[in-house]
Amino acid sequence: MNRSTLRLALTLAAPALLALAAGCAKDDAGQAGAADTTAVAAAPAPPPPGTPAGVQPSIVTDPQIAAIVVAANATDSAGGALALQKGTNAKVKEFAQRMVTDHSGVNQQAVALVTRLGVAPEENNTSRQLAQGGEQTRQRLSELSGVSFDRGYIDSEVEYHQTVLQAIDSTLIPSAQNAELKAMLQQVRPAIQAHLDMAKGIQTELQGAQ
Amino acid sequence: MTPRPLHPAVRAAALAAALAGCAGAASQPARHDISIQAFVYQPAREPVHPGDTLVFVNHDAVPHTATAADGTWDTGEIPANATRTVVVRDKGIGAYKCAFHPTMKAALTPAE
Numbered sequence: 162m163n164r165s166t167l168r169l170a171l172t173l174a175a176p177a178l179l180a181l182a183a184g185c186a187k188d189d190a191g192q193a194g195a196a197d198t199t200a201v202a203a204a205p206a207p208p209p210p211g212t213p214a215g216v217q218p219s220i221v222t223d224p225q226i227a228a229i230v231v232a233a234n235a236t237d238s239a240g241g242a243l244a245l246q247k248g249t250n251a252k253v254k255e256f257a258q259r260m261v262t263d264h265s266g267v268n269q270q271a272v273a274l275v276t277r278l279g280v281a282p283e284e285n286n287t288s289r290q291l292a293q294g295g296e297q298t299r300q301r302l303s304e305l306s307g308v309s310f311d312r313g314y315i316d317s318e319v320e321y322h323q324t325v326l327q328a329i330d331s332t333l334i335p336s337a338q339n340a341e342l343k344a345m346l347q348q349v350r351p352a353i354q355a356h357l358d359m360a361k362g363i364q365t366e367l368q369g370a371q
Numbered sequence: 372m373t374p375r376p377l378h379p380a381v382r383a384a385a386l387a388a389a390l391a392g393c394a395g396a397a398s399q400p401a402r403h404d405i406s407i408q409a410f411v412y413q414p415a416r417e418p419v420h421p422g423d424t425l426v427f428v429n430h431d432a433v434p435h436t437a438t439a440a441d442g443t444w445d446t447g448e449i450p451a452n453a454t455r456t457v458v459v460r461d462k463g464i465g466a467y468k469c470a471f472h473p474t475m476k477a478a479l480t481p482a483e
Contacts, residue, residue: 259471263433266451270432351410352433355472 221336224283226346227275229333232288233325234268236295240314240321243299250311252363257314260356267349274345308367315364322357329353400424400458405477407435407449410469412477419479421461428454435475440466 221229241260248254275282282288298317305313329350337343400422406413408430419425427437429449437455438445443463446455448471459479469475 266431266433270451348409348431352431355410355474358474359472 221285221287221332222283223278223280223337223339223342225285225288226333226337226342227271227280228282228284228288229291229328230271230346230349231268231282232291232295234264234271236291237318237321238264238268239295240299240302240317243302244310244314247303247306247310248314249307250363250367252366253311253315256318256359256363259359260318263352263356267352271345271349274341278339278341280339280342308370312364312367315360315367318360319357319364322353322360326350326353326357398422402426404428405437406430407437407475410435410472410475412437412475415477417477417479418482419459419464420482421464422458423482424456424458425479426454426456434471436470437467437477438470439463440468445470 238261241257241264244257245254245261248257302310302313302317329346334343334346334350337346398420401420402424403417403419404426405417406428410431412427417425425437427446427449429435429451432451434448434450436446436448437457441462444457444459444467446457449455464479464481466476466478468477
């Protein structure tokens with residue numbers, strides 16, 4: 162498998178968030194919003210800087226955001242657990258442990274918050290695609306070993322965190338109606354940025370080791 | 372009744388204690404509260420004297436550390452919503468970072 166094919170294969174979880182960030186989850190949000198009368202219809206937020214012309218941010222409800230946050234954290238924790246088993250590079254394994262620890266911590270915080278707020282996470286296309294994409298990514302990664310695994314895992318982490326950041330900025334934070342939920346997302350953002358920076362640093366080191 | 376004069380050794384000890392007390396009051400170690408929130412140390416630059424105490428409070432949902440760049444002090448892991456305390460010495464006044472998230476950086480500066 163060449164690297165470009167591998168790169169494509171390893172980012173299966175990203176399209177769900179990418180679609181969300183690009184405004185392709187409108188149907189999904191609309192269906193769920195109709196079923197959940199407690200969800201507040203969000204006024205369309207102004208497109209964030211950098212949003213391509215003609216692309217409107219999608220709107221998701223608070224219960225959907227809760228499910229997306231849980232799915233995103235669970236997916237990256239599971240990827241980290243796999244890398245702890247199969248990774249060979251010390252920095253890759255250290256990063257993987259950090260992903261397991263941090264995303265588990267963020268998920269605990271998120272679950273505690275939505276429980277206190279009485280917001281029941283509502284599965285939606287994005288959360289389901291995240292879970293399915295993560296599983297497919299892990300299956301493909303599990304077929305790799307050694308340096309190929311290390312590079313594949315880190316490549317997927319870079320893309321994943323880039324996409325999550327984009328979704329947080331363009332959709333999740335603008336859509337969140339509850340102030341505490343919005344604040345939690347704003348608190349989570351620096352963690353995702355730090356993880357992205359860490360993954361990029363390791364990616365560069367692994368490329369230099371070729 | 373006339374008080375008995377103090378023995379010279381006792382007077383010397385009392386004087387030394389008084390002086391030590393004055394000196395202690397002048398250089399009383401200070402406490403500095405530094406919060407960690409959203410992957411940022413606040414304040415990012417803190418003036419300190421050697422012997423001062425640093426109290427780090429982690430408000431994030433993930434663990435952090437505060438680790439001196441020169442290795443002279445380290446809080447170790449600070450779990451979510453936990454507090455760790457360290458005493459800083461001469462050599463430790465300078466840059467520090469989170470060992471878990473190296474992009475988190477801050478510094479102690481020499482107090483005037």
